[in-house]
Amino acid sequence: MGERFDLIIRGAEVVTSSDVRRLDIGIRDGRIAALEAGLSALAADRVIDARGKLALPGMIDMHVHFNEPNFGHWEGFRSGSAALAAGGITAYADMPLNGNPPTVTVEALRLKQSLAAGSSSVDYAIWGGLVPGNAEQLAQLHAEGVIGFKAFMSNPGGEGEGRFREADDATLYEGMKRIAAFGGLVALHAESEAMTSALHARAAAEGRLDARAFIEARPVAAELAAVSQAIAMAEDTGCSLHFVHISSADAVELIEQVKWRGLDVTVETCPHYLTLTAGDMERLGPVAKCAPPLRDAEQVERLWSHLAKGHIDIVASDHSPSPWSMKSLEGRTFADAWGGIAGAQSSLELMVDEALARGIPLPRIAAVTAAGPAKRLGLYPRKGEIAVGFDADIAILDPEAGYTLREEDLLQLHKHSPYIGRTFSCRVDATLVRGETVYDRRDGLRLAGFGELVRPIRA
Numbered sequence: 001m002g003e004r005f006d007l008i009i010r011g012a013e014v015v016t017s018s019d020v021r022r023l024d025i026g027i028r029d030g031r032i033a034a035l036e037a038g039l040s041a042l043a044a045d046r047v048i049d050a051r052g053k054l055a056l057p058g059m060i061d062m063h064v065h066f067n068e069p070n071f072g073h074w075e076g077f078r079s080g081s082a083a084l085a086a087g088g089i090t091a092y093a094d095m096p097l098n099g100n101p102p103t104v105t106v107e108a109l110r111l112k113q114s115l116a117a118g119s120s121s122v123d124y125a126i127w128g129g130l131v132p133g134n135a136e137q138l139a140q141l142h143a144e145g146v147i148g149f150k151a152f153m154s155n156p157g158g159e160g161e162g163r164f165r166e167a168d169d170a171t172l173y174e175g176m177k178r179i180a181a182f183g184g185l186v187a188l189h190a191e192s193e194a195m196t197s198a199l200h201a202r203a204a205a206e207g208r209l210d211a212r213a214f215i216e217a218r219p220v221a222a223e224l225a226a227v228s229q230a231i232a233m234a235e236d237t238g239c240s241l242h243f244v245h246i247s248s249a250d251a252v253e254l255i256e257q258v259k260w261r262g263l264d265v266t267v268e269t270c271p272h273y274l275t276l277t278a279g280d281m282e283r284l285g286p287v288a289k290c291a292p293p294l295r296d297a298e299q300v301e302r303l304w305s306h307l308a309k310g311h312i313d314i315v316a317s318d319h320s321p322s323p324w325s326m327k328s329l330e331g332r333t334f335a336d337a338w339g340g341i342a343g344a345q346s347s348l349e350l351m352v353d354e355a356l357a358r359g360i361p362l363p364r365i366a367a368v369t370a371a372g373p374a375k376r377l378g379l380y381p382r383k384g385e386i387a388v389g390f391d392a393d394i395a396i397l398d399p400e401a402g403y404t405l406r407e408e409d410l411l412q413l414h415k416h417s418p419y420i421g422r423t424f425s426c427r428v429d430a431t432l433v434r435g436e437t438v439y440d441r442r443d444g445l446r447l448a449g450f451g452e453l454v455r456p457i458r459a
């Protein structure tokens with residue numbers, strides 16, 4: 001008698017780390033147990049016929065803001081993870097803000113973990129934060145399983161007493177020293193506070209509160225200034241660095257140079273920096289507001305060429321939702337609308353759609369959406385690839401099911417996204433987490449609460 005499986009995914013075009021091949025995926029106990037052509041359907045309890053479909057490793061979105069505790073009315077683990085499941089995302093990492101208390105103490109981490117437990121449809125990890133005054137918490141946060149420490153170099157905005165604060169230079173430097181000592185990772189929002197706050201104040205004094213003024217107050221130079229400063233600190237302290245939501249090709253180039261010098265540094269960009277421009281931010285208004293801002297078409301094209309060459313390690317959504325009212329221009333200006341794009345459900349579809357149109361091989365897309373984040377979060381070789389021995393975290397996409405995104409397609413809490421009205425050439429058909437179908441297109445969300453906390457595999 002041959003090998004038996006719980007499930008076989010039959011005949012999909014499977015995106016591996018090196019190519020795209022028609023293969024059968026045999027799954028047992030939540031893991032990929034066989035990957036070959038011609039597995040017998042008789043050898044499984046259940047078969048998914050995926051002929052004509054694409055099978056990609058489930059995306060690992062290492063940058064989302066689900067905002068619990070206390071800001072679950074902005075987004076929560078349930079609604080946020082449902083949107084991810086519908087978008088082919090099988091794991092994510094939740095940022096330490098804009099929940100309150102932010103995840104900057106061990107107590108807040110435990111609260112966050114208890115709120116996530118049983119609420120998330122897909123697997124998840126949790127970021128801690130590095131802020132002024134929490135140096136004594138860092139080692140214990142690491143010991144209790146945070147996947148790294150987010151710090152802001154510019155003002156993060158947000159509401160409420162005790163909200164997340166940006167790190168001043170000394171906090172960042174001393175934090176990096178401590179974090180380097182236990183081999184941890186610092187993730188940085190890199191924009192110069194000195195530059196952006198002064199430029200914003202000047203624009204406001206001139207009564208300029210529109211999208212164009214916002215874009216001009218946060219130039220590429222402000223990103224470059226912060227990236228250079230952080231690199232200098234990392235070289236001094238030996239701390240591993242991850243740059244979140246890099247918006248410019250210039251910053252990617254600066255980071256690429258230091259990688260060659262041997263610094264442990266990675267760069268993330270977001271689907272919005274790859275598919276939208278500054279002009280779209282002006283046209284769409286606050287639903288397309290984010291910091292750093294969207295850039296011009298020339299930067300967008302150069303970002304794609306860096307992605308194609310392997311200079312971008314990770315693509316993540318930076319899903320940062322808010323209630324509708326904070327995105328509305330009724331009674332507020334662009335300047336005081338919430339900054340954050342809530343597009344996470346579309347990340348993988350956007351990347352596949354663009355790759356097919358641009359002739360970028362799909363293994364390159366899988367590298368930035370799955371293997372790259374898995375490696376950076378210490379989840380590799382358990383997650384991040386379709387290969388024998390990995391968790392069966394799989395997104396099945398139908399390349400024949402083109403559609404135009406509507407508000408009612410979104411499973412997130414507040415259904416605003418800059419991609420509403422966009423036409424996609426492919427659509428997520430089903431999402432499997434550890435071999436279980438958590439979402440499919442016909443039934444919608446099937447397994448609320450199936451997700452588990454994942455911790456880095458540490459030596």
Ligand SMILES: NC(=O)NC(NC(N)=O)C(=O)[O-]
Nearest residue numbers: 065156189290291320339340
């Ligand atoms: N407070 C936030 O959630 N900010 C986020 N907002 C953006 N990117 O506009 C971020 O990650 O910086």
Ligand SMILES: [Zn+2]
Nearest residue numbers: 189244245291
């Ligand atoms: Zn940020």
Ligand SMILES: [Zn+2]
Nearest residue numbers: 063095318320
């Ligand atoms: Zn963010």
